[in-house]
Amino acid sequence: MSQRRNTPQRKTIEALLEQSTSPILPKDLHLQAQQTLPNLGIATVFRALKDLVAEGGVRVVEIPGDSPRYESIKRNHHHHFKCNKCEVVFCIEGCPGNLETMLNPGFELSNHDITLFGTCAGCS
Amino acid sequence: MSQRRNTPQRKTIEALLEQSTSPILPKDLHLQAQQTLPNLGIATVFRALKDLVAEGGVRVVEIPGDSPRYESIKRNHHHHFKCNKCEVVFCIEGCPGNLETMLNPGFELSNHDITLFGTCAGCS
DNA sequence: GTTGTTGCAAATCGTTTGCAATGAT
DNA sequence: ATCATTGCAAACGATTTGCAACAAC
Numbered sequence: 001m002s003q004r005r006n007t008p009q010r011k012t013i014e015a016l017l018e019q020s021t022s023p024i025l026p027k028d029l030h031l032q033a034q035q036t037l038p039n040l041g042i043a044t045v046f047r048a049l050k051d052l053v054a055e056g057g058v059r060v061v062e063i064p065g066d067s068p069r070y071e072s073i074k075r076n077h078h079h080h081f082k083c084n085k086c087e088v089v090f091c092i093e094g095c096p097g098n099l100e101t102m103l104n105p106g107f108e109l110s111n112h113d114i115t116l117f118g119t120c121a122g123c124s
Numbered sequence: 125m126s127q128r129r130n131t132p133q134r135k136t137i138e139a140l141l142e143q144s145t146s147p148i149l150p151k152d153l154h155l156q157a158q159q160t161l162p163n164l165g166i167a168t169v170f171r172a173l174k175d176l177v178a179e180g181g182v183r184v185v186e187i188p189g190d191s192p193r194y195e196s197i198k199r200n201h202h203h204h205f206k207c208n209k210c211e212v213v214f215c216i217e218g219c220p221g222n223l224e225t226m227l228n229p230g231f232e233l234s235n236h237d238i239t240l241f242g243t244c245a246g247c248s
Numbered sequence: 249g250t251t252g253t254t255g256c257a258a259a260t261c262g263t264t265t266g267c268a269a270t271g272a273t
Numbered sequence: 274a275t276c277a278t279t280g281c282a283a284a285c286g287a288t289t290t291g292c293a294a295c296a297a298c
Contacts, residue, residue: 046262
């Protein structure tokens with residue numbers, strides 16, 4: 001099988017993901033990583049993200065209307081809020097729970113995704 | 125300003141959206157509409173969807189991992205469930221509500237999006 | 249006849265892939 | 274010296290756009 005190699009590219013990408021306080025878009029991750037590695041290609045970013053998601057170190061965050069963002073799995077279960085004005089995405093702790101009750105009999109719940117929209121504290 | 129014209133293309137697309145019991149992908153809508161209008165172009169489907177969403181007759185449904193689906197606004201507020209096995213998307217009535225309590229002070233909630241994942245009755 | 253609408257093809261955006269060169273082990 | 278990884282460019286799928294022909298009004 002394939003043993004993973006510890007390249008500067010991957011180290012940089014992983015570090016940026018761990019430092020970020022909100023989920024990042026691949027293109028922003030690419031821009032930020034290029035400050036350290038100017039020749040870094042966007043394909044390498046996507047490959048690293050795919051590997052990290054497969055290994056379970058990173059999770060995909062989908063905000064309706066946007067392309068996928070990525071965040072480190074180090075943060076525990078939470079959801080996201082996107083401000084309609086400044087477009088910033090915030091992580092929000094807490095979860096309504098009890099979602100199984102929404103399902104008809106015979107349906108089994110494995111996971112869920114909640115996105116809230118509105119105006120953030122700074123914009124309102 | 126632009127007055128909308130009642131073309132066969134738009135009538136067909138609107139009718140299909142109203143008949144559907146679950147949100148549809150543009151490419152499926154295109155395929156279905158082509159049974160009536162064989163020369164219908166995919167661009168016309170996207171243009172009609174954009175207009176319908178702008179007018180408020182149709183709503184966008186985003187299931188994480190998939191491209192956007194569309195559904196008639198005639199169905200009232202509800203959420204969606206995607207089966208991990210058969211990949212079918214179901215509408216589910218009901219809503220946990222009380223989501224404002226998840227937000228920090230200063231944040232205002234305008235709308236929300238919930239997607240549940242798991243196994244549907246037919247697959248489990 | 250005016251002008252919104254269409255189909256087509258080309259363009260765009262985000263993402264993936266093939267491949268030869270490179271670098272970690 | 275292996276063989277995973279890289280950067281680049283080409284390929285891709287979904288969506289958008291320009292434009293000349295067309296059709297609803």
